[in-house]
Amino acid sequence: MTGALPVALGNYVALASVMFFIGVVGVLVRRNPLVMLMSIELMFNAANVLFMAFARAWLQNAGQIFAFLVITVAAAEAAIGLAIVVAVFRSAATVDVDEVRSLHG
Amino acid sequence: MNPYGPVALYLCVAFAAALLFSVLPGLVARRKPNPEKAEAYECGVEPTSAVAGRFPVRFYLIAMLFVIFDVEAASFYPWAVQMHALRIYGLLEMIVFIIVLGIGYAYVWKKGGFAWR
Amino acid sequence: MILNPFGTADWMAIAPIVALAIASLLVLLADLVARPAISRYGAVAIGLLGTAAAAVLAAMQYGHVYAAFFGGFVTGGFTTVFEEIVAIALAGSLALYATLGDPKRIGGTVALMLWGSCGAMLMAGAANLMTIFLGLELLSLALYCLCGMVDRRGARESALKYLILSSTASGFLLFGMALLFGASGSVLLADLARPQLAANPLFWMGSGLFLIGLAFKMSLVPFHAWAPDVYEGAPLPVTAYMSVATKAATLAVFARVLYAALPAGTASHVMLPVWIVAGISMIAGNVGMLAQHDLKRLLAYSGIAQVGYILTAMAGGSALGLRYAIYYLVAYTFMNLGAFAVATAISGEHEEGARLVSYAGLARRRPWLAAAMTFFMLALAGMPPTAGFLGKILILATSADSGYAWLGGLLVAGTAISLYAYAKVVRAMYLPQSGDHHVADLRPIAPLAWISVTLCLIGVIAMTFYPLTPSNVLPLLR
Numbered sequence: 001m002t003g004a005l006p007v008a009l010g011n012y013v014a015l016a017s018v019m020f021f022i023g024v025v026g027v028l029v030r031r032n033p034l035v036m037l038m039s040i041e042l043m044f045n046a047a048n049v050l051f052m053a054f055a056r057a058w059l060q061n062a063g064q065i066f067a068f069l070v071i072t073v074a075a076a077e078a079a080i081g082l083a084i085v086v087a088v089f090r091s092a093a094t095v096d097v098d099e100v101r102s103l104h105g
Numbered sequence: 106m107n108p109y110g111p112v113a114l115y116l117c118v119a120f121a122a123a124l125l126f127s128v129l130p131g132l133v134a135r136r137k138p139n140p141e142k143a144e145a146y147e148c149g150v151e152p153t154s155a156v157a158g159r160f161p162v163r164f165y166l167i168a169m170l171f172v173i174f175d176v177e178a179a180s181f182y183p184w185a186v187q188m189h190a191l192r193i194y195g196l197l198e199m200i201v202f203i204i205v206l207g208i209g210y211a212y213v214w215k216k217g218g219f220a221w222r
Numbered sequence: 223m224i225l226n227p228f229g230t231a232d233w234m235a236i237a238p239i240v241a242l243a244i245a246s247l248l249v250l251l252a253d254l255v256a257r258p259a260i261s262r263y264g265a266v267a268i269g270l271l272g273t274a275a276a277a278v279l280a281a282m283q284y285g286h287v288y289a290a291f292f293g294g295f296v297t298g299g300f301t302t303v304f305e306e307i308v309a310i311a312l313a314g315s316l317a318l319y320a321t322l323g324d325p326k327r328i329g330g331t332v333a334l335m336l337w338g339s340c341g342a343m344l345m346a347g348a349a350n351l352m353t354i355f356l357g358l359e360l361l362s363l364a365l366y367c368l369c370g371m372v373d374r375r376g377a378r379e380s381a382l383k384y385l386i387l388s389s390t391a392s393g394f395l396l397f398g399m400a401l402l403f404g405a406s407g408s409v410l411l412a413d414l415a416r417p418q419l420a421a422n423p424l425f426w427m428g429s430g431l432f433l434i435g436l437a438f439k440m441s442l443v444p445f446h447a448w449a450p451d452v453y454e455g456a457p458l459p460v461t462a463y464m465s466v467a468t469k470a471a472t473l474a475v476f477a478r479v480l481y482a483a484l485p486a487g488t489a490s491h492v493m494l495p496v497w498i499v500a501g502i503s504m505i506a507g508n509v510g511m512l513a514q515h516d517l518k519r520l521l522a523y524s525g526i527a528q529v530g531y532i533l534t535a536m537a538g539g540s541a542l543g544l545r546y547a548i549y550y551l552v553a554y555t556f557m558n559l560g561a562f563a564v565a566t567a568i569s570g571e572h573e574e575g576a577r578l579v580s581y582a583g584l585a586r587r588r589p590w591l592a593a594a595m596t597f598f599m600l601a602l603a604g605m606p607p608t609a610g611f612l613g614k615i616l617i618l619a620t621s622a623d624s625g626y627a628w629l630g631g632l633l634v635a636g637t638a639i640s641l642y643a644y645a646k647v648v649r650a651m652y653l654p655q656s657g658d659h660h661v662a663d664l665r666p667i668a669p670l671a672w673i674s675v676t677l678c679l680i681g682v683i684a685m686t687f688y689p690l691t692p693s694n695v696l697p698l699l700r
Binding site: 065068071072075076078079082083085086089090 | 162165166168169170172173175176177179180183
Binding site for chain 3: 069088
């Protein structure tokens with residue numbers, strides 16, 4: 001194993017950047033908290049792609065461990081996000097963040 | 106020419122045509138919207154509710170708990186692969202992990218997180 | 223080749239965190255066994271015992287360098303100081319929670335506070351990117367839940383808002399970490415200090431995104447909009463906890479990156495945006511305070527400015543600056559917790575203490591509380607007889623020394639603006655009010671809240687006379 005990647009490293013960086021950008025735009029543009037959570041997951045997974053690509057390029061397992069850690073954290077985050085969305089839904093009967101407005105934000 | 110060349114050409118043409126036909130109406134057509142037209146068409150009947158119906162919040166709760174325990178179970182794989190190399194330390198560490206997870210599980214159970222009511 | 227990943231040094235290093243985790247599990251178990259649920263004081267007692275154990279264990283590590291998890295967690299003077307700050311914040315807010323907590327959810331809330339503190343302590347000693355991320359997420363995830371654990375609609379909405387904004391910031395931070403990993407091929411912070419990285423574009427992009435994430439968590443100005451809303455929505459004890467623990471933990475990470483993880487000569491370039499943003503925060507935070515009628519919102523804006531002061535101390539990257547930053551952070555911990563303790567002491571079911579109207583005429587009803595609140599407000603404003611004043615003087619001196627006098631100037635300007643806002647609270651307590659409509663609801667004395675007020679008062683006063691600036695912090699940072 002030489003550590004050479006079948007696809008050039010730059011392509012992975014480009015893919016991850018595009019994923020990350022889509023995630024950021026999703027958070028900014030979409031108003032449904034569930035979709036926003038999905039966009040955030042996309043941002044996390046863009047980082048995961050980078051971690052895996054760099055782990056291979058540098059032959060460093062740390063990147064793979066990091067990606068694993070991120071998956072676990074993202075799952076916990078999704079679960080908590082879902083719980084909070086349900087809690088808001090129960091008290092407000094809407095899941096549109098533009099209607100979540102009793103705070104002055 | 107590469108044997109797949111025509112296929113690529115065909116794809117390009119198809120894509121361009123599709124793009125053209127979806128953009129062109131917006132540029133050319135005259136638009137006179139009225140409430141009747143703007144309405145979603147459902148067999149001539151006025152839609153009465155949102156398309157994606159609501160379903161019970163219990164599904165969300167189950168999905169939520171599933172996601173957590175699913176990923177925690179995935180945490181066992183790295184240990185399983187390296188079980189012999191990690192020896193007793195790995196085993197002890199996983200026992201601690203399971204205890205923590207088990208307390209969480211018991212807590213959810215006691216608080217009625219799994220009850221389908 | 224497999225090393226022994228769980229040697230004794232590792233256990234010694236994370237002993238305080240383990241103590242908190244065990245306490246948290248005990249609270250959950252006690253909640254399971256008790257019928258119908260754990261009592262308020264029972265849960266808080268277990269939590270406080272765990273906190274005390276963690277504080278003692280952390281203090282025992284002072285000056286001993288243990289490196290756990292292959293260098294991912296390092297103890298020493300720096301880590302101990304920040305762990306103690308987290309412990310103080312945790313103990314203070316647990317005490318407030320015992321006074322004000324929602325009896326239905328006591329077990330879960332106390333357990334979450336303890337887990338969140340595990341995360342904050344992990345950040346205090348984090349020496350690689352993985353530990354930073356893990357600690358940060360552990361703290362943040364606990365806080366999302368804590369914010370939403372009340373039956374008020376505002377609280378749940380603030381939790382949702384906090385979750386989405388803060389997770390986005392985590393995404394930036396994480397992507398930055400991935401790029402930094404790509405640049406250096408290592409997750410260790412120490413490896414980021416290699417000089418050849420200065421020419422790598424991945425390093426610059428990565429550190430930029432990483433700093434955006436940190437700036438959000440520190441609620442610096444372009445990323446501060448969440449703080450007032452989240453502080454307002456969250457329950458009072460949680461707000462108290464959040465305002466101190468999150469800042470302390472994030473500042474610990476920031477300080478470690480600044481002092482130990484940048485290639486030589488790049489610090490002034492990489493960090494320049496942070497200093498600018500810190501300067502803007504000092505002005506904008508203090509201006510934002512002027513319009514507030516809610517104590518929690520007021521203290522949120524105040525916190526935005528205070529982080530700016532602390533960053534001003536670090537701006538030169540000098541050892542002395544770090545010591546002064548820590549000094550000011552400790553003083554801020556006491557005065558901020560003290561203000562929240564006073565608010566709790568005059569609060570009942572509906573958190574009356576969060577609204578400034580409740581302070582009208584407090585000087586006649588509860589003269590001692592009013593005096594304490596005045597003292598805390600003076601300290602937050604940085605007025606002479608308090609630790610806040612001493613801290614600001616030290617920060618001004620170091621910023622002038624290190625060539626960041628413009629930050630010092632902004633600090634002075636910000637302080638001048640803030641005086642009016644802090645004085646508003648004091649004036650409400652002492653000036654006779656025309657319609658004294660709140661005189662009737664005089665709360666019974668809540669012992670734990672009063673004890674917290676007293677201890678914070680002692681803390682602030684002690685900081686004035688015995689300036690605690692740990693001298694051997696910097697060598698232990700790496």
